[in-house]
Amino acid sequence: MIDDEALLAEFTLNIRKTHSERLMPLIDAMLKESGIEREQLEAVAVAAGPGSFTGIRIGVSTARALAQGLSIPAVGVSTLQALAEAVPSPGAFICPLLDARRHEVYSALYRRESLPPRALEMVIPPAAVELGPFVQRLKSYGKPIVFVGEGLNSYGSYISEALGEMAVLPQAPQRACRAAWVALCGRRLLAQGHPSSFHELLPQYLRRPEAELRLEERKKRDAQCP
Amino acid sequence: MSRLLKTPVYILGIESSCDETAAAVVEDGRRICSNVISSQVKLHAAYGGVVPEIASRRHLEQINLIIEQALAEARLKLGDLSAVAVSNGPGLVGALLVGVSTAKALAYAARLPLIAVNHVEAHLYANFLTGAGIRYPLVALIASGGHTNLLLMTGPDEILSLGQTRDDAAGEAFDKVARAMGLGYPGGPIIDRMAAQGNPAAFDFPRAYLDEEEGRFDFSFSGLKSAVINHLHHLRQKGEAPKPADLAASFQEAVVRVLVDKTINAAREHNAACVLLAGGVAANSRLRFLMREELMRALPGVPLYFPPPELCTDNAAMVAAAAYPLYRRGIFAPLNLNAHAGLPAAHRLLNGQG
Numbered sequence: 268m269i270d271d272e273a274l275l276a277e278f279t280l281n282i283r284k285t286h287s288e289r290l291m292p293l294i295d296a297m298l299k300e301s302g303i304e305r306e307q308l309e310a311v312a313v314a315a316g317p318g319s320f321t322g323i324r325i326g327v328s329t330a331r332a333l334a335q336g337l338s339i340p341a342v343g344v345s346t347l348q349a350l351a352e353a354v355p356s357p358g359a360f361i362c363p364l365l366d367a368r369r370h371e372v373y374s375a376l377y378r379r380e381s382l383p384p385r386a387l388e389m390v391i392p393p394a395a396v397e398l399g400p401f402v403q404r405l406k407s408y409g410k411p412i413v414f415v416g417e418g419l420n421s422y423g424s425y426i427s428e429a430l431g432e433m434a435v436l437p438q439a440p441q442r443a444c445r446a447a448w449v450a451l452c453g454r455r456l457l458a459q460g461h462p463s464s465f466h467e468l469l470p471q472y473l474r475r476p477e478a479e480l481r482l483e484e485r486k487k488r489d490a491q492c493p
Numbered sequence: 494m495s496r497l498l499k500t501p502v503y504i505l506g507i508e509s510s511c512d513e514t515a516a517a518v519v520e521d522g523r524r525i526c527s528n529v530i531s532s533q534v535k536l537h538a539a540y541g542g543v544v545p546e547i548a549s550r551r552h553l554e555q556i557n558l559i560i561e562q563a564l565a566e567a568r569l570k571l572g573d574l575s576a577v578a579v580s581n582g583p584g585l586v587g588a589l590l591v592g593v594s595t596a597k598a599l600a601y602a603a604r605l606p607l608i609a610v611n612h613v614e615a616h617l618y619a620n621f622l623t624g625a626g627i628r629y630p631l632v633a634l635i636a637s638g639g640h641t642n643l644l645l646m647t648g649p650d651e652i653l654s655l656g657q658t659r660d661d662a663a664g665e666a667f668d669k670v671a672r673a674m675g676l677g678y679p680g681g682p683i684i685d686r687m688a689a690q691g692n693p694a695a696f697d698f699p700r701a702y703l704d705e706e707e708g709r710f711d712f713s714f715s716g717l718k719s720a721v722i723n724h725l726h727h728l729r730q731k732g733e734a735p736k737p738a739d740l741a742a743s744f745q746e747a748v749v750r751v752l753v754d755k756t757i758n759a760a761r762e763h764n765a766a767c768v769l770l771a772g773g774v775a776a777n778s779r780l781r782f783l784m785r786e787e788l789m790r791a792l793p794g795v796p797l798y799f800p801p802p803e804l805c806t807d808n809a810a811m812v813a814a815a816a817y818p819l820y821r822r823g824i825f826a827p828l829n830l831n832a833h834a835g836l837p838a839a840h841r842l843l844n845g846q847g
């Protein structure tokens with residue numbers, strides 16, 4: 268939770284219990300501890316993906332219904348951008364990384380502008396990619412790259428092996444996507460005139476349902492050999 | 494709580510356990526103020542069944558709009574409501590989670606109590622919305638694509654489970670047989686229509702009565718489904734064309750007979766004052782006809798009730814109706830409410846014991 272100047276409260280739990288059981292009690296506890304009534308909230312921002320499909324939906328459903336119930340704006344923020352936002356170094360290449368399973372990662376590449384206001388510039392747009400070829404592509408930039416995101420828990424050692432000194436890997440506390448950055452990115456999007464109705468707040472899955480892809484393949488095959 | 498004194502009691506129901514996104518407002522557990530349903534049937538037809546990930550995505554896109562419509566049609570604002578109710582199982586867990594997360598956040602934002610409803614029990618309450626003369630004890634058969642349950646209700650606050658399917662749900666068997674016959678999806682209405690032209694005694698398909706003491710009110714339809722599919726294979730191998738109408742009629746008869754016999758046995762054993770049907774399969778014309786006829790013969794004077802078609806399939810009015818007795822007793826759900834794919838029907842007494 269942020270206001271114009273400061274981070275007021277941020278609760279993080281990273282334990283094996285479902286988001287569904289944790290998220291609303293956490294929001295409630297945070298508001299209570301901060302002494303802020305829910306009716307005082309002016310907007311809600313949510314990490315809309317990529318990430319686990321179910322996890323994204325729990326977050327987005329919750330944000331949409333909060334916005335609907337409180338009649339306030341709601342906005343979805345890219346999980347990858349919120350991760351990159353945490354790295355302030357001017358000129359840095361920043362690569363957020365999340366495990367997408369099936370031998371893929373959700374990733375993107377950003378560059379922090381050297382001069383003020385030092386905004387993030389997107390170099391490679393977010394996508395689900397195979398890690399091997401993606402790392403080779405990163406290598407071609409020939410500059411140090413700061414990695415963030417919990418994909419490092421599984422792939423950190425692979426990356427430092429493949430990129431050597433080019434890879435800058437932070438410690439665990441700097442890897443997780445933090446709600447404070449989501450709030451900050453959300454406020455910026457709203458200030459820039461991004462759609463603010465909960466109806467338009469949709470997940471950014473970056474991957475279609477598997478059944479849909481299989482059906483499409485089958486249709487293509489059937490079309491080729493009638 | 495002063496809210497408990499508010500009358501009339503308007504409850505917003507939310508339903509997303511399978512392939513219908515639904516919201517409804519019900520007054521005092523009996524009168525439907527609005528009942529909005531967005532069906533995904535067409536979306537899943539190409540797959541021959543519900544695809545969980547596709548269903549979950551669609552629920553999320555639809556649910557807030559459906560809620561908005563339900564409130565608008567009821568001419569109510571969130572602040573006029575007494576509670577928000579949601580079915581939290583059984584069903585597809587990813588789909589349920591959309592409804593549960595939405596209901597929790599909405600109730601929290603509007604400072605309304607949250608009520609968790611069992612989806613299968615909610616089907617039974619569809620009969621409370623039709624002005625039927627409900628009397629206790631009653632026996633209810635809930636049959637759909639997702640569930641087949643026999644429930645006993647001894648009073649307004651006590652639902653007990655008598656039996657359930659051990660494998661396929663009744664409606665699932667209809668879907669799978671329809672698919673094997675190349676008839677399309679969903680299979681229930683298609684087979685119902687086709688069977689009307691066929692001979693139900695053309696083939697003698699197996700009927701599982703599970704006669705052992707404990708399972709006599711349980712169901713099993715996978716053996717029947719396999720027998721029909723095997724029969725189709727044999728015909729094709731011999732190069733013979735199956736008579737689809739006879740096949741559909743014989744299959745349907747085998748399902749319906751078992752449902753009717755077990756329901757009537759349960760009604761007799763528990764001295765039922767009335768019998769209820771609910772769930773998508775309750776819309777089956779043969780089931781309705783045979784149940785009424787056999788009930789009249791076996792237990793004359795015991796009435797049979799079933800909801801109109803739009804309240805047989807999944808809807809949120811039944812969820813709001815089922816929440817009403819819980820509301821009256823102040824049984825509210827905590828903010829850590831979760832969705833449960835296998836939530837058993839009647840796993841607890843409604844008065845909070847057990």
Ligand SMILES: [Zn+2]
Nearest residue numbers: 612637639807
């Ligand atoms: Zn159902």
